[in-house]
Amino acid sequence: MSLIKRNEANWLPSVFDDMFKTDWLGGTTNVNSIGTSIPAVNIQETDDHFKVEVAVPGKTKEDFNIELDNDVLTISSEEKKESETSEKNGRYTRKEFSYSTFKRAFGLPDSVNSEKISASYEDGVLAIELPKREEAKVQPKRMIDIS
Secondary structure (H helix, E strand, O other): OOOOOOOOOOHHHHHHHHHHHHHOOOOOOEEOOOOOEEEEEEEEOOOOOEEEEOOOOOOOOEEEEEEEEOOOOEEEEEEEEEEEEEOOOOOEEEEEEEEEEEEEEEEEOOOHHHHHHHHEEEEEEEEEEEEEEEHHOOOOOOOOOOO
16 A cells, blocks of 8 residues: 555646756756755655655754644644844844745555654654554464365
C-alpha cells in the first residue's frame, strides 16, 4: 500500500509543474510557484513500519508542527527573520527581512497505528516513524499439516 495517492486523470497540472519546476541547467528544483522551497521527502516501508524523512537543515525541533487529523499527517514550519542596520542619526541604511514556510500532507493507510507515531530531528533530517498495526505486519510463512 502506498502513502501517496495520485489522481492520474489530473495529469495536466503535473506536466506544467514539472516544466516550471525544472532547473534547466541539469537538475530539478523544489521551488513552488511563489518561490518558497519545499523540502525533499523520503518514504520507506518495511515489514513493521513506515518511515518519513524530511530534509530541513538549519532548523530546530521547535520549528516544526506535526499534526494527525483524520488519517492525514501534516508537517509544517514557519520562520520569520528580520535584520536591521542603521546610522547613528537614526536613518536606516538597510533593513532586511525574510519569511519561510512549508506544509506537506500525507494520507496514511489504515495499516498505520496512529497511537504510536513518533518523530525526531537530527542532523537536518526530521524523521517520523509510523508503526504498522499488528494485523498489518507481514506474518512469517508456516506449514500446514494435512490430516
